[in-house]
Amino acid sequence: xxxxxxxxxxxxDGGTTALGTGERRPKFDLRVTAYGTVDETNAxxxxxxxxxxxxxxxxxxxxxxxxxxxFDLGADLCTPDTxxxxxxxxxRIIDAQVVRLEAEIDRMNTDLQPLRSFVLPGGTALAAHxxxxxxxxxxxxxxxxxxxxxxxxxxxEAAMKYINRLSDxxxxxxRYANRGVGDVLWVPGKNR
Numbered sequence: 001x002x003x004x005x006x007x008x009x010x011x012x013d014g015g016t017t018a019l020g021t022g023e024r025r026p027k028f029d030l031r032v033t034a035y036g037t038v039d040e041t042n043a044x045x046x047x048x049x050x051x052x053x054x055x056x057x058x059x060x061x062x063x064x065x066x067x068x069x070x071f072d073l074g075a076d077l078c079t080p081d082t083x084x085x086x087x088x089x090x091x092r093i094i095d096a097q098v099v100r101l102e103a104e105i106d107r108m109n110t111d112l113q114p115l116r117s118f119v120l121p122g123g124t125a126l127a128a129h130x131x132x133x134x135x136x137x138x139x140x141x142x143x144x145x146x147x148x149x150x151x152x153x154x155x156x157e158a159a160m161k162y163i164n165r166l167s168d169x170x171x172x173x174x175r176y177a178n179r180g181v182g183d184v185l186w187v188p189g190k191n192r
Contacts, residue, residue, distance in 0.1 A: 020079030020090060034147050034155075035077035037140040038163070042070040044136050045170075048129035055180075056126060059173060062104050066166065069097050073159060077144070081154045093159045101165045108176040117185040119171075123178035130174035137167040 011017075016024040017032055025032055045063050052060040072091055079090040121131035141163045148155040175183055 020075065021082060021084075021086060030143065030147050030150060031077060031080065031153065034140065034143040035074045037136065037143050038070055038074045038077060041133060041137045041140050041166075042067050042074075044129070044133040045070065048126060048133050051124070051126040051129050052177075053126070056177060059108075059126070059176060062169075062173065065100075066169070069093070069162070069166075072097070073162060076156065076159050077147075081156070092156060093162045095158050095161070098158060098161045098165050101162070101169045105165070105169050105172050108172050111179055112172070112175050115183070117187070119175065120184040120186050121174070122184040123174075123181050127174040127177040130170050130177060134167050134170035134174065137163065137170055141167060 012027065015027055017027050018024050019031070045067050049060050049063045049067075052063070073093050075091040076093050079086070081090075121128050141160075144155050144160060144163055147153050148160065178184075
């Protein structure tokens with residue numbers, strides 16, 4: 001159980017923050033930036049949920065589950081696998097979370113027409129917010145890939161799959177949110 005009875009601790013005033021292992025790192029550290037961008041993704045998904053209407057109940061429920069998963073992902077990234085005994089079992093993203101995203105993508109896709117062009121962000125407010133969430137998610141993914149490629153840093157395979165699949169999910173969800181109005185399609189060279 002998490003208990004937050006004191007919001008400010010002053011321990012970060014010098015520009016460092018604590019990882020789940022207790023190690024302190026600069027706030028600009030790549031790992032901190034990666035899980036901070038996962039947190040940013042979570043906030044943008046929350047804004048998207050606010051734009052969900054009564055007919056978007058299933059999508060809003062998916063987004064709510066995703067928000068919880070994103071906290072799991074942040075906890076996973078915040079506690080690097082050092083091989084040392086931490087005295088507790090750190091929370092990790094697991095393959096079942098990836099499989100659930102894939103099942104939801106497949107379910108939403110059954111109601112959608114195949115694409116014949118790239119999609120422009122727009123249509124409904126929910127779809128536009130989901131596109132913003134998708135782009136922030138992609139940034140988090142790029143940071144996680146960079147972190148995983150950094151010597152001495154580990155990012156689990158399940159975490160990498162999750163963030164990659166999530167951006168796909170958010171893209172399909174944006175199309176699903178537009179199913180009543182249609183996708184806004186890119187027309188190459190339209191304004192030349």
